[in-house]
Amino acid sequence: MPNATPLTVSLESAMPVFYLHGLLSAPENLLAKALSISVDDLKATYPDRATLVHSTLLADIERQKREHAALYAQYPSAVERLYGLLQLGLRDLHTIPSTFYGDLQAAFPQAWEAVLEHLNTYSAPQLQQLLNDGIRNKLFRSDININLVTKILMEQLNMLLNPSVFPPERYNMAEVFRSIFLYYIRGICTDAGARIAAEHFARI
Incomplete structure (x- = not known):
């Protein structure tokens, strides 16, 4: 070959x-x-x-x-990096047809395993590391449950793209993104992290 x-x-x-x-x-x-x-x-x-x-x-x-x-x-800060990763993920997920992952799982098990491995060994640890970095730099609250927050962020991204929850003909997806992630992430931020979050959203 x-x-x-x-x-x-x-x-x-x-x-x-x-x-x-x-x-x-x-x-x-x-x-x-x-x-x-x-x-x-x-x-x-x-x-x-x-x-x-x-x-x-x-x-x-x-x-x-x-x-x-x-x-x-x-972006140097964990707060900006977290927002940026979510925006990139949202952009990519917008391009993927609703049937794509179902077809992948049903017909291409090796490729599906690669997706799961990527999520488990790269995506989730990446979010966890960002949260750890943010806590260490006093941008995220020290009392957050990192594993739980990681799971919530992933599920929020999925919810954002569910047309039965947010029909795109009724909602501006950029505003939905802001409403979900600006307030949630700001809620886990310290005062210093919240200031960076506000500055970041003012630029996008």
Whole structure:
């Protein structure tokens, strides 16, 4: 089998095709076009759909990590970083069709396991570390339950994107975001953290 390394960097370009056409039904010619390769090269490197989906998902996870590194370089405080991570997560989740993760779980178990591993070994620890950093720097209250707050933040993000809770035709999602996260995170902030939170929201 040809070496897959040359395609790895650009594999994330296939993700919008999967979002638009579905994991199972996305045409090979459109996937190849998105990756700027021939259909024959696509088939040679990824002979089955499961391998392509899994590899594309891993490439997209790496894209997220690069964005997080850029975010951390831009914002020094745990409060701003936390808001920024939530905004990036919201932006990504807005692009994902409601059926995507169900199809992933049902038809591509290896890729689904990669999602769960990413959440358990990267996303949750990342939030927990931010909360720890914020407590250490006296930006978050020292009496918060870090594991519980992490779970609440993840569930709030899911609630925000549930159209039965906040129909997008009735609600401005940017305002919903502000109303959910500005007040909740400000509630776990110290006075110093709350000032940073207010300054951050004034800029977005």
